[in-house]
Amino acid sequence: MDMNEALMALDNPIRRRILVWLKDRSNFPPPLPEHADVDGVCVGYIQEKAGVSQSTISTYMSLLKRAGLVASERHGRFTFYRRNEPAIRTFLDRLGGEIGQGGHSSEDIDE
Amino acid sequence: MDMNEALMALDNPIRRRILVWLKDRSNFPPPLPEHADVDGVCVGYIQEKAGVSQSTISTYMSLLKRAGLVASERHGRFTFYRRNEPAIRTFLDRLGGEIGQGGHSSEDIDE
DNA sequence: TCCATATATCGAGAAATAGCGATTTATAGA
DNA sequence: TCTATAAATCGCTATTTCTCGATATATGGA
Secondary structure, three states, rough: OOOOHHHHEEEHHHHHHHHHHOOOOOOOOOOOOHOOOOOOOEEHHHHHHHOHHHHHHHHHHHHHHHOOEEEEEEEEEEEEEEHHHHHHHHHHHHHHHHHOOOOOHHHHHHO | HHHHHHHHEEEEOOHHHHHHHOOOHHHOOOHHHHHOOOEEEHHHHHHHHOOOHHHHHHHHHHHHHHOOOOOOOEEEEEEEEOOOOOHHHHHHHHHHHHHOOOOOOHHHHHO
């Protein structure tokens, strides 16, 4: 969990919205029957909702994944992305611990 | 409180550290006697601890201030910066509300 | 008024990011 | 094997950010 990468990934309204959308699958079209049990949303659906190009959405999802905020799973030709809840919680906890009120050492901030 | 600006300001280890340093004045040299009662730290001390140029620290503090995360107060030739605790709390609350687990609408995210 | 000092602002070059279309890769199915 | 499709990667230009030194501004004191 690289705080810089996570903050960078989140410094974009569309990428933040994607994280929010992924909370609830009802934000997306129903999955193909064969994927009814897969946990996550395929890139195409996210792209459609975000309204950016295919290459841009792929880059966005890579950034979110590199930051650890989402996880991906490939099923056939489709890549499904889902929130990485423990990582998101860790990120929020660490950010709050660092910059929030209360004692915390700045030594914990990695370059 | 512009979330984008705040996240951008925080996507830099030195700026995050400054916010942490400002929690505790013992991180800085003792104030001039005449400023013993002033709440905040003057730019020069922050610059010295951060180890960046004078113009850079001024820019850093402007970014943090523009994001609302710090407030400033001028006393004579000195500008004192201090944490804006309510704003920091608001920022963390909003970020947690948005991207944290639990129901929240993505409509709340401003472009 | 004149000077010293603290900070802000300006201007610039380097580096990073944004977003796109084109291309490549991987996979399912005919 | 060949084709179609989903997604990733590449290459590009425009924009933004980074960081600095130089300059400007403001203020207190001689």
